[in-house]
Amino acid sequence: MKIAVLPPAALLLTAQLVHWAGGIPNCPYPGPVFPKPTALASSDVIKTALANLTATFNARGEDPATNPNATSWSIQVFSASDPEDDTPVWSHYHTATNLLTADTPGVKSVGGDTVYRLGSVTKIFTILTFLAESGDEYWNTPVTRWVPELELLAGKAQHDPIMNVDWDSITLQDLASHMAGIVRDYAIEGELTQENNQTFLESQGFPPAPANLTPTCGEILKCTRAQFFSGLANIPPSFQPSWTAGYSNMGYQILAYALEAITRKRFAQMLQTDIIDKLNLKHTFYTKPDNALGVIPQGSETQWSFSIGEASPTGNMYSSASDLSRLGRAIFRHTLLPAAQTRRWLKPAALTADVREGIGSPWGVRRIPLRGDGSRVVDAYGKAGSINVYMSLLVLLPDYDVGISALLAGGWPGNSNWDIADAIGAVLVPALEDAARAQADAAYAGTYAAEGLDSELVLSTDPARPGLGVERWVSNGVDMVPVAVRYTLNYNVTAPAIRLYPTGLETTKAGEDGTRKVAWKAIVENLDAPDHSNDMFSTNCGTWVSQTTAVYADMPLDQFVFTVDATGKAVSVEPLALRATLVKNT
Numbered sequence: 001m002k003i004a005v006l007p008p009a010a011l012l013l014t015a016q017l018v019h020w021a022g023g024i025p026n027c028p029y030p031g032p033v034f035p036k037p038t039a040l041a042s043s044d045v046i047k048t049a050l051a052n053l054t055a056t057f058n059a060r061g062e063d064p065a066t067n068p069n070a071t072s073w074s075i076q077v078f079s080a081s082d083p084e085d086d087t088p089v090w091s092h093y094h095t096a097t098n099l100l101t102a103d104t105p106g107v108k109s110v111g112g113d114t115v116y117r118l119g120s121v122t123k124i125f126t127i128l129t130f131l132a133e134s135g136d137e138y139w140n141t142p143v144t145r146w147v148p149e150l151e152l153l154a155g156k157a158q159h160d161p162i163m164n165v166d167w168d169s170i171t172l173q174d175l176a177s178h179m180a181g182i183v184r185d186y187a188i189e190g191e192l193t194q195e196n197n198q199t200f201l202e203s204q205g206f207p208p209a210p211a212n213l214t215p216t217c218g219e220i221l222k223c224t225r226a227q228f229f230s231g232l233a234n235i236p237p238s239f240q241p242s243w244t245a246g247y248s249n250m251g252y253q254i255l256a257y258a259l260e261a262i263t264r265k266r267f268a269q270m271l272q273t274d275i276i277d278k279l280n281l282k283h284t285f286y287t288k289p290d291n292a293l294g295v296i297p298q299g300s301e302t303q304w305s306f307s308i309g310e311a312s313p314t315g316n317m318y319s320s321a322s323d324l325s326r327l328g329r330a331i332f333r334h335t336l337l338p339a340a341q342t343r344r345w346l347k348p349a350a351l352t353a354d355v356r357e358g359i360g361s362p363w364g365v366r367r368i369p370l371r372g373d374g375s376r377v378v379d380a381y382g383k384a385g386s387i388n389v390y391m392s393l394l395v396l397l398p399d400y401d402v403g404i405s406a407l408l409a410g411g412w413p414g415n416s417n418w419d420i421a422d423a424i425g426a427v428l429v430p431a432l433e434d435a436a437r438a439q440a441d442a443a444y445a446g447t448y449a450a451e452g453l454d455s456e457l458v459l460s461t462d463p464a465r466p467g468l469g470v471e472r473w474v475s476n477g478v479d480m481v482p483v484a485v486r487y488t489l490n491y492n493v494t495a496p497a498i499r500l501y502p503t504g505l506e507t508t509k510a511g512e513d514g515t516r517k518v519a520w521k522a523i524v525e526n527l528d529a530p531d532h533s534n535d536m537f538s539t540n541c542g543t544w545v546s547q548t549t550a551v552y553a554d555m556p557l558d559q560f561v562f563t564v565d566a567t568g569k570a571v572s573v574e575p576l577a578l579r580a581t582l583v584k585n586t
């Protein structure tokens, strides 16, 4: 199958009509366009960005809009390449001035190890526990296979799908990605009869609550498992399963029950063994820890200490910024899960009404356009939490193996955790891209040649473009750029561009001389193609469809294998189809 192409005459005409400076933007493969940057502390562009962040957050500590007298925060930026787990790339800790005079137990000064409540950031731990125990092989099985109480309820939906949840059609993945179509909570949050008396509710226009449908457990008296499921029998669904996104805390409680059925172990014990102990998270807890470890704002002892009982897998956990960073590094380093499974996990499972948002398990996916022309989109995987006076956030940027952990306690304006990510991201993400490009340039840019063959490859980087640019590509005296264009695009073009992108493929063991091999994939494109940015179905960015359209004797024309030395610098390259090793000029 070929993508549709215009005949050259039409192409030229259209190109002239819609032409603007530079033509259409490059279209990279989705994902990182340079190797993930390392040794961030020694990168000048990162240093500048971090100095800016420190100044910005010092100013936030004085800004009445962030309520700094009543709000404490612990924030870190971490990288998988951090040499020490306890030394993040950047950190900022602010202690609310009124914490000093508070008569609560707990710390008087917050730092990386201070324990906060996580709220829904707990869901990351719940999914990780699930994946660490049983992988994702059961992801698409119906929840009724694992939770007998739901199997009993499932049949009723056949007769009345409006008032009964079709549990047989809900998979574990649906629960994890908020696509089950079930309501948000059972009784623990949002059940008005739990929060107000009848007199008051009737004055608000509600009829008397039917006694047989009013939960007798929930916020104060926690529901047991049996009460939870017998209550669920009464609750109608929100949507059909897999119809649309609708956040559900309850889904995570059920997911933990399913995991217990799969493994025949207790959830809390699995979490402790598989995640907390394995990563040595000394400041992470499923239930309330020693008060002395926590930040407890004035008047908030109850908010600090109350348990959400059976609903705990959805939001009861406690942790520190340092431990969240440790967890993030472990995700990037594949300490807990195999690499391919981690990458599968860090992909969206569903979309939302926001064109730049997706949903994972439990991630919210944010698509960040780095440049206005659309030639680079960075995907961020974030999970926020909020539980009374505590707010939390973990953001992962897999393109750089860098993340942000942020914890807050006290009184703040509503969006603080995301505001913090916005403020950090605006400065950090462009700097990370720049640092990655600079490191790729230092390692790969230059001229590669094969003596006696008249073969050459010249690579460079460009701050305005993704990947490594092929400036010149000659094989046995023949200019390979038009040849690659001909075999990839099948038509003559006026603005050919070839750029190389990471593939993740590399030899893990170094050779005796300390070298390793790293594969890159080319994209061959025409920047004078007609602009489709305003078209409904056509796209400027469909290059992933034309990967490896040309193969020469089994070897892809677009695959380049570099040999890099022990310091990561390229020493030679083999364009696989051309069977020649071109050595880098130094």
Ligand SMILES: *[C@@H]1O[C@H](CO)[C@@H](O)[C@H](O)[C@H]1NC(C)=O
Pocket: 052, 053, 055, 056, 427
């Ligand atoms: C940080 O960088 C941004 C963007 O370059 C700039 O607008 C802002 O003024 C800087 N802030 C500080 C405190 O240097």
Ligand SMILES: *[C@@H]1O[C@H](CO)[C@@H](O)[C@H](O)[C@H]1NC(C)=O
Pocket: 063, 064, 067, 068, 069, 097
């Ligand atoms: C915070 O407290 C200090 C004194 O402790 C006071 O001068 C300042 O006005 C307070 N700021 C806000 C925003 O309330």
Ligand SMILES: *[C@@H]1O[C@H](CO)[C@@H](O)[C@H](O)[C@H]1NC(C)=O
Pocket: 196, 197, 199, 200
């Ligand atoms: C019912 O709730 C209202 C509003 O919270 C309160 O003013 C009232 O005293 C309560 N009545 C009883 C009987 O508890």
Ligand SMILES: *[C@@H]1O[C@H](CO)[C@@H](O)[C@H](O)[C@H]1NC(C)=O
Pocket: 008, 491, 492
């Ligand atoms: C492409 O260009 C080559 C060399 O200029 C020419 O021989 C060939 O006819 C062109 N092909 C098309 C389809 O225009």
